[in-house]
Amino acid sequence: MEKIGKELKVSAIKNGTVLDHIPANQLFKVINILNLDNCPHQITFGTNLDSKLLGKKAIIKIADRYFEDDEINRIALVAPQAKINIIRDFEVVEKKVISIPEQIVGIVKCVNPKCITNHQPVQTRFTTRYEHGHLKLDCHFCEKTTDSDNLTILSKN
């Protein structure tokens, strides 16, 4: 139980999923990646909240919605330190840590302007790897590497 003695900036949900420790400037990317703008459930979020870890953080609470692991892992690209809390009857019943998936399909735009995925209706596909602590995405098609520092998130149509 986390609610006692702590004022909640974003009101509690009875059942659902709480995404905490999202960097404040990545909030809308997370919303985009999880396709929350098309989600019919009640969603509350707060941003620019003080955080010891991140400086400014954002939090999203989605009522009555639970995510598959590979669905939630997609946000690892923009919010690697996010914490996922599963709520049932106002209690945190499970905490999940996200991890970078081996393959990333869609979501990210290939950095190579001459890549087929930037010209034809072809879904992007990358293999992830770490090099000197930096996340690199190798394009399945053009074989060029997209750096996690300058990645562009594709918007959903």
Place this chain on the structure above:
Amino acid sequence: MPKCLISIHDFTKEEILHVLDIAREFEKNKSQTLLRDKVIACIFFEPSTRTRLSFETASNRLGARVIGFSDAGNTSISKGETLKDTIKMVSNYVDLIVMRHPLEGSARYASEVASVPVINAGDGANQHPSQTLLDLYTIRQTQGRLENININMVGDLKYGRTVHSLLQALSHFSPTFTFTAPDELKMPQEYKDFLSRKQIPFTETSELEGNISGNDILYMTRVQQERFTDPMEYEKVKNVYSLTASMLKNAKPTMKILHPLPRINEISQDVDDTPYAYYFKQAENGVYVRMAIIAYLLGYK
């Protein structure tokens, strides 16, 4: 998914050697009409002389019939047809597709859409694996081996896809590299990292003449105007290396000069008459190697 050749990584070392062995058989016996009842599509969305003609020659020498186009301008692509639709349609007509396309990754995508084998005949600046295999074939033919080759790559090492693929393929055979390029066109860091990981020695220089004596292979490349977005950049570097016969006086007697062609000014005409010139034979070898690739992918060899 049928076996395809999209990137030189698609073939193991054993497969590379197997294809080179078949190519040698085809060179000895040029007409083996194994594919009499087959149709092969050569679809070229971007101009090419050697690659297209040698694939078509290879198909014809194998007895197959060839359909295709050499210019996307007079096809439905100019009406906005997607690559997917073109490939779906063509793969219903033929037994194998040879494709060149200006977009990078187009060949990989085509191979996933097609129901028949696809050979990448060049996807933008990315891969051109049949060129790599014919380069390996020619190196083995001139030196009698692939192991421990001292190779000097000269010219555009930044954008030149042939040198990148050849570097990766040769990494199976303990080579020693010299990279000769102006600062603007140096070998990209990712390839140097790749060699370092495999503990393959290389040196970088911008000077050509003094570094020829140790070479088994002098691999010249053209500075490709079509890869430059800035025409000023191109003007600065286009004539930076020009190999002449007089620069070859300290070359090993067995040294051979290769070039993927077309050449412009980087090899002077007087080199053609020296015993080192091998680029026209290299282009001829392209036919045998492409026969081997086609026969192998269709399961005949």
